[in-house]
Amino acid sequence: MKVKIKKRNLVVDVLILIIAILMLYPMFWLIFSSFKPNSDIFSTATQLFPKNWTIENYFKGFEGIADIPFVTYIFNSLRIAVIATVGAVISSAVISYGFARIPFKGKGFWFACVLVTMMLPAEIIMVPQYLWFNQLNWVNTLFPVTVPSYFGQAFFIFLMVQFIKGIPTDLDEAAKMDGCGRVGIFFRVILPLIKPALATSAIFSFYWKWDELIGPMLYLTKPEKYTVSIALKQFLDSSSSSNWGAMFAMSVVSLIPVLTIFFLFQKYIVEGISTTGLK
Incomplete structure (x- = not known):
């Protein structure tokens, strides 16, 4: 039996490889x-x-487009991703605490509305959003690609609500006896216990904002404000002959922040999602 199990495990490992x-x-x-x-x-x-190895593509890629170095695009993407991630995690945590712990009329209905927004195609709200941001004179600023994140993200709200529901309410009662109000309970009890869910939400938010193309293309019209996604596209549009080598080289460079975050915090992704499912 042990030999059969070892052979079966070996076959599974080979298939996975x-x-x-x-x-x-x-x-x-x-x-x-x-x-x-x-x-x-x-x-x-x-x-x-390669038959002939060369690093010229990396030099040409870092030169950028239209006298704007590629480092500028990396900085723009980092700034947008960090600002939006902070807003998405904080706002989603606050909203999740309200849905999970605070009783109010119609809570089930409003939570269902939040979940429905995850099924809503982004193309449906793209034009109304653009018209709205244009009226606010936010076009060609960072506001349209960062401010909406400060009103919560449906997926993160769902993730954190399930996580908070798994926390015993006895801890809330004990905090109340010690003089904590709802704000105190949120900061002193709930937040420390949902760190895996917060980390998971932060990682996913950073990924999505770093890779986003449509939003920056709609709202950022000046080349010096372009993100990495737009810059990579420009390598194919900037001249009659596309510079595939430079685009591939900068694509590799753009993977470094994402892969670094993944390998550093992958345990939080697994812990946050698996623990939420178990609870």
């Missing part, structure tokens, strides 16, 4: 293609490793 290689192959192809001369990228597309 094959699937992992297939899933990671596009990223490997991107990385190695960034070291190929621009003329060899598609002529040797079936070959993973």
Whole structure:
């Protein structure tokens, strides 16, 4: 029986390894293609490793577009992602506490409305939002891509509500006996206990804002305010001959912050989602 179990585990491990290689192959192809001369990228597309290694693509990529270095786009994306993430996590935590702990009329209905917004396609509200932000003179500022995050995100609210519901209400009663009000309970009891959910929400929010393309394209019209996503697209539009090598090189660079955050905080993603599901 032990031999059969070991053989079965070996087969499963081999299958998982094959699937992992297939899933990671596009990223490997991107990385190695960034070291190929621009003329060899598609002529040797079936070959993973370059025949002629070069780092010229990285130098050209960091030069940027229209005399704007690529570092500027990285800074713009970081600023938007950090500001929006802080707002999304804080506002979602406050809203979640209200839904999970504070009784009020129609709570079930309003919570259902929050969940319905997750099924609403972004294209439906894109035009009304643009007209609204245009009336506020927010176009070509960071407000349209950051301020909406300060009104909560439906997915994060759902995640945190389920997490808070798993916290015993006896802790709230004990805090009340010690003189804490609702604000004190939120900051002294709830927040410290939902750190995994907060970390999970922060990581996902950073990912989504870092990769976002439509929002910055709609509201940021000046090149010096472009994000990494827009800048990568500009490598294909800036001249009659697309600079694929520079775009691939800067795509690799743009993966570094995302991969760094993932490897540093991956345990919080697993803990936050799995613990919420169990509770």
